[in-house]
Amino acid sequence: MYVIDRRLNPSGKSLPNRQRFLRRAGKVLREAVRNVSAARPIRDIGEGGVVIIPARGIDEPSFHTGREGTHSRVLPGNKEFLEGDRIARPPGGGSGKGKGSKSGEGGGGEDEFKVALSAEEFLNLFMEDLELPDLERRKLSLTESSGLRRAGFTRGGSPANLAVSRTMRNALSRRMALHRPKPEELERLRKALAEAEAAGDEAQAQSVRALIETHGLRTRAIPYIDPIDIRYRRFEPSPRPIAQAVMFCIMDVSGSMTEHMKDMAKRFFMLLYVFLQRRYKQVEVVFIRHTDEAREVDEKTFFESRETGGTRVSSALEEAMRVIGERYPVSEWNIYIAQASDGDNESGDNERATALMRDGLLPLSQYYAYLEVDEPHSDTPMSSLWKTYDTLSPGPSMRRVTMRQEIYPVFRELFRRRNEALEASS
C-alpha cells in the first residue's frame, strides 16, 4: 500500500476547462454581465461577482423520456395507504412523484445557472472588444519615456551591480574544472597523517605528507574566487510606455442640465474611468464644471451641487488647458478628455471654443470625446456646440444620447476595436 500526499500538486487543474466553459458561455455571459452592471452602482462596476445565465446556451442534451406517459415508483414511509387507494395528484406539475420530474424539461431548477466571476473576468467580459483609440498616432512622441532594463551580465561594472550568484557559479565551475582540493579532502589527509604517525608507520606518513604538500600548493595556486569569475548585472536603456493617464471630465452644470442628463454623463465618465484603469497603472481624474465660468472641483461637488448661470464652454476649455499646463506635462501623461453638455453655448463663444480646441486641447490629448446629452424623445435640432465642433478636423469623437441605456452602446461604439469599426463601416 502506498500513501501519497497530493496536496502539494499544482492547483488549478480545472482552470483550462473553466476557461473553455466561459468561452463557450461567452455570448450569454457577456449579456448577463452587462445586465448586472447596468443595475449596479457604477462605482462597483470593477468588482467581480455572481452572474446568472440561462442554462439554454450551455446545456448538454441527451435522449431521455419526458413527463408524458405512465410513471411508477416505489416509495418508503407508508403510513396510511392501503392497496387500491387513490391519492390526489400533488400540486405543481402532477408528476412530481414521477421519474421524469428529475430530468424533466422546463423543470424550475435547471433553467438558470450561476457563475461566480472574479473581478478580472468580469471586467474582461465587460470591456471585451474595446480598445483605446489613437494610441498609434502618438506612440513615438508621447507615450514613451526611457527606462533601464536588465539585459544579461557583463565583465565590468560598478560594485553595486555585482551579480553574486552568477559570480559564485563561475567560481565553482572553475574550481571544479581545475581540481582545486576541497577542504574536507585536506582534513581527511590530516587525519590519515595523524593516524599514520600514531601507528608509527613512517613510510605511510611520508607519502601522506607529500600529498598534503601538493594539495596545499594547488589550493594556493587556484584561488577561491578569481577576477575572471566576476560578473556584473548589465542594464540597458529601453523605451518604456507611459504608464499613467489623466482623465478630464468636463461637464456643463448650468440650469438647463437636468438630473437625468447629469446621470447619463456620470455613467459615461465612470465607464471611461474603469476602462482607463485597466490600461494604465495610474489614472488620475480631474473634474471641471462650468457655467459661464469654470472651476476644478472634487467628485462630490462635480456631480451633486447645482449652479445657475449662462453657459460658456471656452471657460472650461481654458481651465483644462491651465491644469494641463500646471500639473500634467504631455511628455509624462496620457491625456483623455470627456466632455458632456446639453449643447447650449453663448453665441459669441463658439469661435473662441473652436480656437481652443484646434490649437490647444485636441493636439494635446490622446482622445477627446464629446457627449451630448438630452431629454428622452426630444427632437431638438443639432445644437450650436455640436455644429461648432463638427467643423473641426480632426475633431473630437461626438455622440448624442437621450436614454440611459444608450450610454453603454455609445461607449462601446466610441471605443470599438479599430478593425471591427472598419468592418462595420465597409
Added chain:
Amino acid sequence: MSALLFEGSDWSFETIQRIHDRVEEVALGEMKLEVYPNQIEVITAEQMLDAYAGSGMPIYYGHWSFGKRFVQHEGHYRKGHTDLAYELVINSSPCISYIMEGNSALMQTLVIAHAAFGHNHFFRNNQLFRDWTDAAGILDYLQFARAYIAQCEETYGERNVERLLDAAHALMSHGVHRSPRRRRIDFKTEQARAEQRRAHDELVYNELWETLPGGAPKTVIRTPQERLSELLELPQENILYFLEKTAPRLAPWQRELLRIVRLLGQYFQPQRQTKVMNEGTATYVHYKIMNRLHEAGNITDGAFLEFLTSHTNVVFQPPFDDRRFSSINPYALGFAMMQDLERICVSPTDEDRAWFPDLAGCNDPVNGLKDIWANYRDESFIAQYLSPRVMRDWRMFHLVDDPAEPTLRVEAIHDERGYRRIRRALAREYDIGHADPQIEVVAVDLAGDRRLMLQHSVRDGRLLASREASEVLGYLADLWGYPVLLREVDEHGNGLREHTAEPRVRDHQGFQSTTP
C-alpha cells in the same frame, strides 16, 4: 492486537499506514475479501472539486462541460450548500482512493474501510465490472485519450474537436451494448476452433450416415434490405458504435474520438447499474470492520460514537413525505438489504426459510454475501434479495401515476399480496434498460437520400422530451452527414411522434471543415 490505532482526531502518514494495515488485517484476514492493491492519496478540498469535475478520474481530456461542472460544484461548495465527499475511489488497479486532508483520524479509518476495501472488493469481483471495465488499463487509456484529443485540437482546431465531442457526449448514454452480443473472435481462436471441429467430425465419422437420403439444399432468399441490415449489423442500439463504424463522412480522427467517448461511457456503465450494491457492499464492509476494530480495542469508545454518528447520517432514509426526501438512498437500501441477508443467514424466521431457502440458516453470511456481490447488479439483486422484512421496515408502497386517471393509484403495499409486486416494481426502477429510452438504428436509406432511420420503442407512453431529443438528433445528423429520422413507436408498432434533423453543415468535407 489491541493497541489503540490513534488518539484524538489528528493523524499523520504513519497513522494512515497503521490504520490501513490493521483494517487490511480484518478485511483480508477475517472477512477474506479480495482486493486490488491499494493506493491512498491525500488531497485538498480544491483537488476534490477538480476530481468531481473530471468524473472522479485523476486525468481526463479537456472539454468545456467539465468546466461547467467545476463551476457548478464550486459555487455550491463555496456557498456551503453542499459538503464534499469524504473520499473518492477509482476503479483501477492499483485501486486509488482519495481521502480529504480535513478528515479526522476516525474518518480516515472509516473511508479506508469503506473505499479501499469495500468498494475495492466490489470492483474487483463483481461480474459487471470484470466484463466491462479494464481496471489495470483505465489510467493509461485516459492518458492516451487526453493526449490524443489535445493533439487533435492542435491539428484540427479546438472548435472542431469541441463540436465533435459535444455531439459524442450527447449520444454517450447510447454508446453501450446493453444486451450482450456475440464476441468477435480473433483469427487464432477461430483457427483453433476450426481444427477442433474437424477433429470432432473425424471422430464421429460413420459411413452409414452418407446413405441417408438428403433433402434439397436449403437456400435462404434474402432481400437487398435484409442483406444491408446484416452488413451494417442492424438493428443497432449502440448508436456511437454504429456511427464510428459506418458514418460515411467522418475523418479517421473523428472516429477515434467517438471511440474514446464510447469506451469511457462503457467504463462508467457498471457503476450506473450497481449503485445500490456498490454502496451497500462498501457500507456493510466498513460497518463490519469498524465494529471489529472497536471490539478489539483498536479505537476508543468516543471514536466509535463519532463513527456511529456519521454512519447513521450516511444510511439515513427520509420517508416520502419528508421535505428532505428526493429518492431512495442507495447507501441506505444497500446496507439494509446486506444487513438483512446476514440476519437471514444467521437467525432466519419461517418467512425467510420460505423466501430464501438457499440462504436461510446457512450460517455463513460472509461467503453468501460475497457470492451475491460477485454475481448481481442492482436490478437482479433487488428482484431476488429484497426481503419482506426490509419492505416492512421501510414501509414501502408502489405508486402509479397514469395520466389517463385523475388520481394517483397505490398499486401495492407491504403486505402478503404486495411483497412480490413491490419487489418487481423497485427492481424495474433500477433496470437501466427500462429507465433509459430504448433507441435503435433500424435502417439506412441507401437507395435514396441516405437518411438514417432510428426508432424509439415507447413503453408506458413515455415519449422523449421533445426539445432535447431534437437537439441530440441535430448532433446525430451532423455526425451522420445526412438527414436523420427518429420515429417513436408504441408496443404495437403504431407511430406516435417523429423527429427529423438535417446536418447543419454540408460541404464536401463534411463535419470536419465547419467554421465556428
